[in-house]
Amino acid sequence: MADLLIEIFGKPQGIIIFQLLSACRFTIYLSLIAFLGGGAVAGMVTLLRISQIPPLQRLATSYIWMFQSVPLLMLLFLIGLGVPRLFDINVNPWTAATVALILFTSAYLAEVWRGAIESVARGQWEASFALNIRYSLLLRRVILPQAIKFGIAPTVGFMVQIIKGTSLAYIIGFNDLMLAGKRWANAPVLGSEPFVVFPLMAVMYFCICYPLAIFARKLEAKSLTGS
Amino acid sequence: MPKNAEDAIVKMEKVNKWFDDFQAICDVDLTIFEGERIVICGPSGSGKSTLIRCLNGLEQHQSGTITVHGTELTGKDSAVRQVRENVGMVFQQFNLFPHLTVLENCTLAPISNGKLDENAAHEKAMEYLERVQIPEQADKLPGQLSGGQQQRVAIARALCMEPKLMLFDEPTSALDPEMIKEVLDTMVSLAEDGMSMICVTHELNFAKSVAHRIIFMDNGRIVEDQPPDDFFERPKSARAKLFLDQILSH
Ligand SMILES: Nc1ncnc2c1ncn2[C@@H]1O[C@H](COP(=O)(O)OP(=O)(O)OP(=O)(O)O)[C@@H](O)[C@H]1O
Numbered sequence A: 001m002a003d004l005l006i007e008i009f010g011k012p013q014g015i016i017i018f019q020l021l022s023a024c025r026f027t028i029y030l031s032l033i034a035f036l037g038g039g040a041v042a043g044m045v046t047l048l049r050i051s052q053i054p055p056l057q058r059l060a061t062s063y064i065w066m067f068q069s070v071p072l073l074m075l076l077f078l079i080g081l082g083v084p085r086l087f088d089i090n091v092n093p094w095t096a097a098t099v100a101l102i103l104f105t106s107a108y109l110a111e112v113w114r115g116a117i118e119s120v121a122r123g124q125w126e127a128s129f130a131l132n133i134r135y136s137l138l139l140r141r142v143i144l145p146q147a148i149k150f151g152i153a154p155t156v157g158f159m160v161q162i163i164k165g166t167s168l169a170y171i172i173g174f175n176d177l178m179l180a181g182k183r184w185a186n187a188p189v190l191g192s193e194p195f196v197v198f199p200l201m202a203v204m205y206f207c208i209c210y211p212l213a214i215f216a217r218k219l220e221a222k223s224l225t226g227s
Numbered sequence B: 001m002p003k004n005a006e007d008a009i010v011k012m013e014k015v016n017k018w019f020d021d022f023q024a025i026c027d028v029d030l031t032i033f034e035g036e037r038i039v040i041c042g043p044s045g046s047g048k049s050t051l052i053r054c055l056n057g058l059e060q061h062q063s064g065t066i067t068v069h070g071t072e073l074t075g076k077d078s079a080v081r082q083v084r085e086n087v088g089m090v091f092q093q094f095n096l097f098p099h100l101t102v103l104e105n106c107t108l109a110p111i112s113n114g115k116l117d118e119n120a121a122h123e124k125a126m127e128y129l130e131r132v133q134i135p136e137q138a139d140k141l142p143g144q145l146s147g148g149q150q151q152r153v154a155i156a157r158a159l160c161m162e163p164k165l166m167l168f169d170e171p172t173s174a175l176d177p178e179m180i181k182e183v184l185d186t187m188v189s190l191a192e193d194g195m196s197m198i199c200v201t202h203e204l205n206f207a208k209s210v211a212h213r214i215i216f217m218d219n220g221r222i223v224e225d226q227p228p229d230d231f232f233e234r235p236k237s238a239r240a241k242l243f244l245d246q247i248l249s250h
């Protein structure tokens, strides 16, 4: 792969492209982990948020509010650099980036999903209550299948934000596309100037994000037509 | 009509209900006996919906007592669930589950409550869909049915729980005129079978022919509680007269 790219693009561009592409891997892994982990946490936060128990609701609301109002960059600094200093422990960049992104993602998705659930007609809850349908079943069989229609497009759309968000993790030394690119851009090597490397990176981010953005738009159009 | 207190299926005593500082139900006393059919009417905002929603715990009253089929609605979850076992409700907007078939709409609750296994629930659902005369629509989604058909499904869905009392909140108000009759006919046939029912409606002919008592509400109070003949011929209150004039004038 590396040889092939060097043959096509020559040195150092072939090497740069190869390294950037392999760094893309980590961008994708981190995004996936953030999305899955964040989704799982968001699911629990959403459940608390829509529960009929006020202290739990408040807990969920505070969680959402707190991690939505802090910039992702702050979270990364705090967990990647602040926490290790404070407790004098080693936090590797993977862990720090994962935790920060999960907090960020879960708060956002929990808010989106709460909105989706609240978009389901009030009458659906009332009919289910009147029929004495168990709460867990009510959510699973009545509310969630309808809420998905409202939530799916913004959820997929947010994946794009996560992928772009992972680029900030370079700041705590996470070895992703961003860090790999930045290293090359700073290297005193002919042919790896910023105006070469950064457009290359942009193309790669675009290739990852664009299909998702299109997919999100398709889903949105579909949910608007109400099918 | 039996009039022993033990036969009361609904007993409300000094019931009050506020939404924040707005009082929607004021000092309501109401006793309804098993087998009775009540029609509630009154101007918009008079508290008709709120009243019947208090009877199955969709709204919680703040003072007074409500006892339904022997269970007092104390606000405890177990009491609410117990009451809902015995009370079916039909809404103005049908509130069918749009993503489930007609049959699934009818079987979801009985299966979920462990009342019936799947086969028995199917059988029962088909029985009631036949009752409301749409067994052939069982596998369709609610959206593929006319409004009248949807409301009949909603009635069948409620009946699948074998309620002792049925609540109807303006079941025909969202329907096109040509579909009102089929829903009213379904309700009449329920009435003929002796179902206890409380029905908020402005369908006066239905009220005249089916109801044992008409309850007229205004500003959260029960203003009149009379047999239909008396209510329509000799309303006692000026408010009810005015209301009847307005309704009959169009
Ligand atoms: N959830 C609520 N929050 C606040 N106020 C409410 C709520 N539900 C009803 N109300 C108010 O209580 C009063 C009675 O409402 P209700 O729906 O019982 O009237 P109604 O007699 O059924 O009227 P309609 O014929 O329009 O259905 C109205 O003034 C209404 O605005």
Ligand SMILES: [Mg+2]
Pocket (backbone or CB within 6 Å): B048, B049, B050, B169, B170
């Ligand atoms: Mg009403």
